[in-house]
Amino acid sequence: MDLPLVLSLGDPSGIGPELIAAAWTRREADGLPPFFVAGGAGLLTAAARHCNLDMPVVRIEHPGVAAEAFNEGLPVLPLAGHANAGWRPGEPCRDGAALALASLEEACALASSGAAAALVTGPVAKHALAEVGFAHPGQTEFLAHACGIAPHDAVMMLAGPTLRTIPLTVHCALAEVADLLTAELIYRRTAIAARALANDFGIAKPRIALAGLNPHAGEGGKFGDEEMRIIAPAIAKLRAEGFDVTGPHPADALFAARQRATYDVAVCMYHDQALIPLKALDFDAGVNVTLGLPIIRTSADHGTAFGIAGKGLADAGATVAAIRMAGDCAVRRSSERQQNS
Structure with a gap:
């Protein structure tokens, strides 16, 4: 892989800056x-110093010199108009949110233009971003819009050492889930996930398990008919097209160790059905991957954690895992392009 990765800061008042600094110190181990960071040179320096991390910052003028500078220090590409942003751990503010948004926009643009091999996003506070004009439910939807992709075609996958899950519905109330689920949504997102697992993760024919929506997967309609009416037809269509899909499975048994060995990804019907098992099993190594984009995007599967920011308590494991996964996916895409050229 010739190009570096680009990292967005996330909210500078959260744990993002110290995790980026810690990840750089772990680069060799x-x-x-x-990788390089879009903006925040001063606050990254302050975060590293406060957390007793030996991490010099190297300000770069363009991404092309990031790889060369990487062993000297953390390469940071300055953002116009944000040079004086300070580090205020645990104290989110409007200026910090503006910097987080500017960093995200610049990092996305660099990945989209081919100046960076992949994008790794830092954790943000959605309510803070909304105050500075961010109109999307989350970073996944922002990236879909920025890449010209329909929101339903940007698929969130959570990946850890022992489990991968996909929530089909994400930023909505639980009461809305049944109305949002359609056979077409299940089919389309599952097909996108299968292709991405083959292309970016090297799984030639992914084994995909679909969870049911209701207890006991509806138990033949006794506890709801969504399994028979919506999920089963989608599974039939996917199987007819050659995808290795099973289900609908009762969700209460799907994540036992014996069951996890039978599939490569579990497709779930709603947010917590997918995220609770992933975080229970792989909290410190969980990665959020957006499938279906023309760029590679990963992020640590946790939030800003304002309550522990600046206290040296944050674990960089998920950030390290996100960077490593982005790099691995970038290598596979690059190899595929070379083979097809």
Whole structure:
């Protein structure tokens, strides 16, 4: 992989800056590919110093020199108009949200233009971003819009060492889930996930397990008919097209160790059905991956954690895992392009 990865800061008042600093100090031990950060040189320096991390910052003028600078220090590409943003751990503010948004926009643009091999996003506070004009439910939807992709075609996958899950519905109330689920939504997102797992993760024919929506997967209609009316037809269509799909499975048994060995990803009907098992099993190594985009995007599967920001308590494991996964996916895409050229 010739190009570096680009990282967005996330909310600078959260744990993002110290996790980025910690990840750079672990670059050799964890075999991380070169990366640089869009903005925040001063606050990254302050965060590293406060957390007793030996991490010099190297200000760069363009991404092309990031790989060369990476061993000297953390390469940071300055953002116009945000040079004086300070580090205020645990104290989210409007200026910090503006910097987080500017960093996200610049990092996305660099990945989209081919100046960076992949994008790793830092954790943000959605309510803070809304105050500075962010009109999307989350970063996944923002990236879909920025890449010209329909929101339903940007698929969130949570991946850890022992489990991968996909929530079909994400930023909505639980009461809305049944009305949002359609056979077409299930079919389309599952097909996108299967292709992405093959292309970016090297799983030639992914084994996909679909969870049911209701207890006991509806138990033949006794506890709801969505399994028979919506999920089963989608599974039939996917199987007819050659995808290795099973289900609908009762969700209460789907994540036992014996069951996890039978599939490569579990497609779930709603947010908590997918995220609770992932975080219970792989909290410190969970990665959020957006499938279906023309760019590679990963992020640590946790939030800003304002309550512990600046206290040296944050675990960089998920950030390291997100960087490593982005690099691995970038290598596979690059190899595929070379083979097809």
